[in-house]
Structures are given as structure tokens and as C-alpha cells.
Amino acid sequence: MTAPTPAASAQFLRESEIRRGSEMLFFAYSRLTKAVDQNLGERGMGRAHHRALYFIGRHPDISVSELLSILGVTKQSLGRVLTELEQRQLVETRVGDRDRRQRLLRLTDSGYDLDSELFNHARDIIARAYxxxxxxxVTGFWAVLEGLIPPAERERVHVWRENSVPPGQRR
Structure with a gap:
């Protein structure tokens, strides 16, 4: 049996308390990604593939430029990942309706299946913790996470979340 999590100190802004929270974030993220990484590794893919699948699945017909902005990676890095996902028939690309230069991305049925499989590993861990x-x-945790997002980006995150496709649904 594990020991209960002690309450945050009244001096929670001290370096030792901030380091404790930072360490917990690190260990929690490591645990969340471990099962997903193993599954991806068996397929010869990595976290960049996972992030692309996740965000494309939540926003079918997302443009490459929007995805670049969200992921904060170089065009070259994303290009390699998208090429591989297309070759594996997990992502499909089409030209934009109004701008023929625009590339819009969406998951194939196989892409949705893989995205769901990967998400289920993390969902079970998060659900137990919640x-x-x-x-x-959980509400306090979300407030802390939101506080970690720079104020200038918070509105974009809210709009992004509000416009996401609900899990299990496809447009």
C-alpha cells in the first residue's frame, strides 16, 4: 500500500515545494508515456507520431500550419512525421476548399483505431488518479495546468478545446 499524498505546505511557493511539484509532473508524465511509448516502439514510431495523431484526430481537416503552431516543431520535422503517417495509411491529406495551397489533415479509419488504442493506455491511468x-x-489540478500555459496562449487553448471533436466521434 502506498502512503497517502501529504498536503502541500502552507509555504508552497518555496523552492523545495516547487521542485517537489516539478518532480511529480516529471514522474507522472513518464508513467503516462511509458505504455504509449512501448506500443509506438513496436510499430517503429515515436512521440512525435503520437502527438500528430492525437491532434489530427481531435480536429479533422486541421491545416498543416495550424498543427505546426500547436506542436511547436519545425516544418521539416512535421513533414517527416506526416509523410510516414501517410505512408502507413494512418493520415490522409486533401487540399483546402478555399485555398488550394492549403493541406488539410485527417485520420483514416486505421489512424482513428491507433489513436484510440494509444489514448486508452493513458485514459485508464488518468481515470484512476482522478x-x-x-x-x-481534479479542478485544482486543471487550474495549475492552465496556470502553466502562458496567458497569451490560454485563449487559443480554450477555443481549441471547445472546437475539438468529442472522443469517439468523427466528422
């Missing part, structure tokens, strides 16, 4: 912590703690 359940153990309770609604108030």
Missing part, C-alpha cells in the same frame, strides 16, 4: 483524488482536486 477517481482517487476527487472532483475538487
Amino acid at each position: 477517481s482517487a483524488a476527487g472532483q475538487q482536486a
